[in-house]
Amino acid sequence: MSRLLLFLFFVSGFLSLVYQVLWVRELGLLFGNSTYAIATTLAVFFLGLSAGSYFWGRGAASLRAPVKAYAGLELGIALSALLYFLLIDFYHFIYSPIFAAFGDSRLVLITVKFLLAAVVLFPPSFFMGGTVPVMAQCLIRRTDELGKTGSLLYAVNTLGAALGAFVAGFYLPIVFGFQNTYLMAIAGNLLIACGAYLLTRDGTRFTVAHETDVSPTRYEVEIPSKVQLIGLLAFASGFTALALEVLWTRMFSQVLHNSVYSFSAILTTFLIALALGSAFAHLLCRLNVSPHGALSVLLSLAGLLVALSPFLFYHLTDGLRYLAAEAGWGDYIRAIFGNAGIVILVPGVIVGSVFPFLLRVAQRSGQSPGRIIGDLVAINVIGAIAGSLMVGFLLIGLTGLWGSIRLIALFYLLLAILVVNGASRMSFALRAAPAAGLVLLITFFDPAELPLVRVNVDENERLLEAWEGSSGTVAVIDRGGDLRIKVNNYYTLGGSGSAQREQSQTHIPLLVHPDPKSVFFLGMGTGITAGAALDHPVQRVVICEMIPEVILASRKHFGKFVNGLFEDERVEVIAEDGRNYLQGTREKYDVIVAELFFPWRRGIGFLYTQEHFQSVRSHLKEGGLFAQWLPLYQLSQDEFFIIARTMLEVFNQVTLWRGDFFTTRPIAALIGHNERRPLDPRSVLENVGRLRQLPSTTDRNMPEGLPLFFYAGNLSENSGIFGKYEVNTDNRPLIEYSSPRTHREEKIGEKIWFTSDSLIDFYNQLAEQLSPQEDPFLSDLSQEHLEYVFAGLSYYKAAAYRKAGKLREAERFTRDFLARVPVQIPVEPGIAPIYSENQH
Numbered sequence: 160m161s162r163l164l165l166f167l168f169f170v171s172g173f174l175s176l177v178y179q180v181l182w183v184r185e186l187g188l189l190f191g192n193s194t195y196a197i198a199t200t201l202a203v204f205f206l207g208l209s210a211g212s213y214f215w216g217r218g219a220a221s222l223r224a225p226v227k228a229y230a231g232l233e234l235g236i237a238l239s240a241l242l243y244f245l246l247i248d249f250y251h252f253i254y255s256p257i258f259a260a261f262g263d264s265r266l267v268l269i270t271v272k273f274l275l276a277a278v279v280l281f282p283p284s285f286f287m288g289g290t291v292p293v294m295a296q297c298l299i300r301r302t303d304e305l306g307k308t309g310s311l312l313y314a315v316n317t318l319g320a321a322l323g324a325f326v327a328g329f330y331l332p333i334v335f336g337f338q339n340t341y342l343m344a345i346a347g348n349l350l351i352a353c354g355a356y357l358l359t360r361d362g363t364r365f366t367v368a369h370e371t372d373v374s375p376t377r378y379e380v381e382i383p384s385k386v387q388l389i390g391l392l393a394f395a396s397g398f399t400a401l402a403l404e405v406l407w408t409r410m411f412s413q414v415l416h417n418s419v420y421s422f423s424a425i426l427t428t429f430l431i432a433l434a435l436g437s438a439f440a441h442l443l444c445r446l447n448v449s450p451h452g453a454l455s456v457l458l459s460l461a462g463l464l465v466a467l468s469p470f471l472f473y474h475l476t477d478g479l480r481y482l483a484a485e486a487g488w489g490d491y492i493r494a495i496f497g498n499a500g501i502v503i504l505v506p507g508v509i510v511g512s513v514f515p516f517l518l519r520v521a522q523r524s525g526q527s528p529g530r531i532i533g534d535l536v537a538i539n540v541i542g543a544i545a546g547s548l549m550v551g552f553l554l555i556g557l558t559g560l561w562g563s564i565r566l567i568a569l570f571y572l573l574l575a576i577l578v579v580n581g582a583s584r585m586s587f588a589l590r591a592a593p594a595a596g597l598v599l600l601i602t603f604f605d606p607a608e609l610p611l612v613r614v615n616v617d618e619n620e621r622l623l624e625a626w627e628g629s630s631g632t633v634a635v636i637d638r639g640g641d642l643r644i645k646v647n648n649y650y651t652l653g654g655s656g657s658a659q660r661e662q663s664q665t666h667i668p669l670l671v672h673p674d675p676k677s678v679f680f681l682g683m684g685t686g687i688t689a690g691a692a693l694d695h696p697v698q699r700v701v702i703c704e705m706i707p708e709v710i711l712a713s714r715k716h717f718g719k720f721v722n723g724l725f726e727d728e729r730v731e732v733i734a735e736d737g738r739n740y741l742q743g744t745r746e747k748y749d750v751i752v753a754e755l756f757f758p759w760r761r762g763i764g765f766l767y768t769q770e771h772f773q774s775v776r777s778h779l780k781e782g783g784l785f786a787q788w789l790p791l792y793q794l795s796q797d798e799f800f801i802i803a804r805t806m807l808e809v810f811n812q813v814t815l816w817r818g819d820f821f822t823t824r825p826i827a828a829l830i831g832h833n834e835r836r837p838l839d840p841r842s843v844l845e846n847v848g849r850l851r852q853l854p855s856t857t858d859r860n861m862p863e864g865l866p867l868f869f870y871a872g873n874l875s876e877n878s879g880i881f882g883k884y885e886v887n888t889d890n891r892p893l894i895e896y897s898s899p900r901t902h903r904e905e906k907i908g909e910k911i912w913f914t915s916d917s918l919i920d921f922y923n924q925l926a927e928q929l930s931p932q933e934d935p936f937l938s939d940l941s942q943e944h945l946e947y948v949f950a951g952l953s954y955y956k957a958a959a960y961r962k963a964g965k966l967r968e969a970e971r972f973t974r975d976f977l978a979r980v981p982v983q984i985p986v987e988p989g990i991a992p993i994y995s996e997n998q999h
Contacts, residue, residue: 172319191736211288216533292533306519328423397542418899436511462571682754764895872925
């Protein structure tokens with residue numbers, strides 16, 4: 160029976176992490192995918208665990224049928240987890256009025272998010288918190304078995320949690336969808352409840368022996384009852400463990416593409432380390448060792464190994480190089496697990512053994528096993544909350560990543576010294592070990608010398624400034640005069656060298672709109688894109704940027720490139736998740752522009768879902784439009800078609816526009832229109848005319864039909880092309896899970912980006928199925944202006960064929976372009992622009 164209960168407890172641990180992964184994702188999506196929102200969600204979850212552990216642990220000793228009680232707890236988890244399905248409607252009911260009343264007040268919004276998360280997370284996590292002490296009451300029959308059996312329980316449950324984190328992160332959501340996965344987890348808890356209840360039919364009774372039933376060992380006699388010390392160590396072990404999870408995850412984010420898979424791999428590795436740590440504690444509990452001596456050694460080892468982890472990480476990554484840069488998908492995932500295992504596993508095992516071994520120390524307290532474990536788990540979880548919040552919101556900003564890891568190592572050594580001082584008998588070597596470790600930490604193990612931002616000297620890079628905030632490490636890099644903003648080393652948000660390209664992401668949609676007065680930017684980057692809006696007759700510009708340090712970097716270093724963005728009274732810059740902000744505000748805009756995002760990054764795929772597009776559409780004024788910019792050089796054709804199909808499901812009309820004439824790194828915009836109406840040529844000419852007159856305009860001879868060069872086709876009139884592709888939804892986020900794989904498979908030639916020949920074929924397909932003369936969106940254009948559309952396609956083909964070395968085809972399309980509209984258009988570096996001596 161004990162083995163069957165352990166198996167059920169393993170499955171319970173598995174399901175608990177499935178829930179946690181789903182809750183963090185779903186509530187982060189609802190409340191904003193910011194560090195604050197996710198931390199708030201986790202804080203509520205851990206508070207529920209702590210309260211449940213304390214409450215059920217206090218009553219465990221009086222349970223006449225603890226196995227039935229355990230079955231009841233699993234049933235409680237299943238039933239209370241159903242509250243999630245009420246949250247979505249309740250969220251939309253309450254959040255908008257509160258947002259309208261208090262605006263973007265961070266304190267009010269965090270309070271609302273906390274309360275809403277409590278409605279969903281607290282009840283099931285409260286029942287989850289009771290499973291550990293009640294299961295202990297089921298299986299521990301003598302108080303002197305508390306350390307041995309309690310550590311085994313932790314090992315089994317945490318191993319199940321590691322498997323749950325892996326499966327929920329890699330497979331379940333994309334195979335079954337998030338809602339079906341959630342329902343499967345609920346069904347799993349119901350099955351556990353049924354299984355546990357059926358086990359009670361054999362009539363087995365569980366009783367706890369009194370203290371007099373225990374024959375103490377020679378080491379147990381020397382340990383006085385020190386409840387305060389045990390409580391402090393329980394709190395500290397939770398604090399440091401969760402702090403290290405945050406810090407090590409942040410450490411690896413500097414060298415990974417940081418997709419949903421990357422985070423799942425690091426979390427799984429950390430949980431495996433904790434499970435092995437519990438198993439190691441179980442082994443120690445079976446040996447006749449001094450508890451104080453063993454604790455001091457564990458704490459000292461934890462401090463030293465944690466202090467060494469930054470140096471080992473830096474060495475393994477060859478100075479913060481992108482991990483497995485040219486590897487395919489399978490090799491890349493194996494590289495993550497391999498490197499994380501080398502850096503995290505050994506210190507994680509020692510860190511994970513501290514709390515389970517505390518049960519060995521606490522087993523002489525005379526209390527019931529359920530109460531002892533319940534109290535200690537409650538304290539441990541409170542420590543975990545404090546550790547994750549303090550590190551995420553305070554410590555990293557004050558001392559940086561390396562300094563924070565060093566402080567955690569220091570904390571471990573101070574705890575070891577505290578344990579040594581509380582022991583009545585201990586050898587000189589054990590007493591000296593923590594002090595020796597402290598000297599080493601202060602003198603040699605100083606990771607402050609390690610850089611946190613990789614600067615490529617070979618590419619003439621120079622670090623100007625860097626910030627370490629709760630959302631990541633933000634740096635401003637000067638690459639030969641080209642200023643760039645980088646997040647976590649390898650996510651570039653644009654740069655001054657591509658200013659014209661970034662400005663076009665605003666100019667194209669604002670030139671197309673008849674009278675753009677209000678504009679919303681989802682994402683900011685360098686600020687160059689949003690700054691271009693001030694060249695138009697706008698009255699209000701709202702910018703949402705999730706990472707506060709990015710706003711600071713733009714303000715401090717990109718002032719001369721952003722067109723007075725931070726001084727203009729028409730502009731409001733908000734440090735908030737853009738999707739979340741739109742869901743809360745009632746304001747509507749003429750134009751909404753979604754910045755250029757890399758789709759493989761964690762959370763970005765949800766900016767391409769049907770639900771998000773519906774939210775965007777509801778915030779457009781009559782005749783408004785939404786420009787979704789896409790990096791075609793980071794998308795496969797299938798992924799582009801999925802996003803296009805999704806937009807077609809939401810908007811009455813979707814048109815496609817090139818953002819440039821690059822051939823290897825092209826960008827494009829899917830522009831969603833609220834209404835099916837033709838393009839107004841008079842407003843386009845007037846908008847271009849205004850741009851010509853600006854003092855900052857360098858090309859006063861720009862063609863009057865300039866935006867038409869970039870027009871690529873009417874997708875709404877070609878919707879049959881996309882019919883076989885699925886819609887990207889919050890429940891089944893196809894882009895979130897497919898684009899990281901594509902990103903790696905492209906490296907080894909198994910996938911190709913949507914560029915060059917495949918993109919030309921697509922443009923040709925659009926033109927063949929619906930020529931510009933037949934396109935209802937272009938029906939009001941004169942033949943002269945239609946020539947710009949044909950010329951733009953020929954121009955792109957000429958540039959693409961020239962880049963590919965197909966000079967005959969390039970020459971043919973060059974002649975066609977020059978015959979239609981002889982004007983120079985810049986293309987990518989290294990490709991000469993096509994022009995005529997008779998330029999307009």
